[in-house]
Amino acid sequence: MKRQAILAALCLLAGCERGMHQMYDQPRYERGDEAPLFADGVAERQAPPGSVATTGAEAMPEPPAITEALLERGRERYTIYCTPCHGAGGDGDGMVVQRGFPRPPSYHVKRLRDADDRHIYDVITHGWGVMYPYADRVSPADRQAIVAYIRALQFSRHAPVDRLEAADLARLRDLPDAGGRR
Numbered sequence: 001m002k003r004q005a006i007l008a009a010l011c012l013l014a015g016c017e018r019g020m021h022q023m024y025d026q027p028r029y030e031r032g033d034e035a036p037l038f039a040d041g042v043a044e045r046q047a048p049p050g051s052v053a054t055t056g057a058e059a060m061p062e063p064p065a066i067t068e069a070l071l072e073r074g075r076e077r078y079t080i081y082c083t084p085c086h087g088a089g090g091d092g093d094g095m096v097v098q099r100g101f102p103r104p105p106s107y108h109v110k111r112l113r114d115a116d117d118r119h120i121y122d123v124i125t126h127g128w129g130v131m132y133p134y135a136d137r138v139s140p141a142d143r144q145a146i147v148a149y150i151r152a153l154q155f156s157r158h159a160p161v162d163r164l165e166a167a168d169l170a171r172l173r174d175l176p177d178a179g180g181r182r
Contacts, residue, residue, distance in 0.1 A: 060121050061140050066148055074149025077142045081134060090153040102130050113154050120147045 029035055029043030038045070064070055079088075087093040090107035097103045105112060112120075124143045127133035138146070161169070 060118055061144055063117065064141075064144055064148070070145050070148050071152055073142065074145035074147070074152075077138060077146050078149045081138055082146065085131070090150060104129075104131065107150055107154055108157055113158060117147050117151070120150055 031044055033043040034041055035043035078086075083094055084096050085092070085094040085101065085104050086107065087097070092104045092106045094104075107113075121143050123131065124138060124146060125133060125135045134143070164172075
């Protein structure tokens with residue numbers, strides 16, 4: 001009796017699984033398809049009165065002035081939301097990467113240094129590849145602050161020598177070179 005109950009339960013579960021796939025893989029109409037469901041026979045429907053068309057793209061706020069406070073806010077938000085994958089320096093070596101998660105690109109590659117701010121803002125907003133979208137977690141103003149901080153990270157490694165202060169150049173000269181010499 002017990003064996004029959006287990007067999008019946010397994011059969012029911014198998015049927016549920018098939019039903020679930022049917023729910024996920026429902027047929028849908030494409031633009032221009034015929035649809036006998038509607039009186040006019042056309043699948044494409046007019047938008048309801050009063051609806052507002054959108055492109056799906058969120059307007060990016062005006063870029064804020066780069067201030068110490070903005071960069072500090074960007075650093076804080078970056079540390080919370082970005083460091084686990086991208087790492088503290090933006091190299092793509094965060095803790096989850098060290099645990100086997102796919103490595104994101106370094107912010108220091110030419111492609112991302114050359115990308116406009118909108119690209120970085122949109123990736124934070126909508127995600128990219130395996131990166132989850134953060135629009136519901138990070139406000140537009142904080143996304144702007146993160147973009148500014150990422151730009152500061154990039155600049156910190158790729159600053160043109162002619163834009164450095166004399167004191168910074170002197171400190172660079174005092175650093176050991178790759179061979180460990182002064």
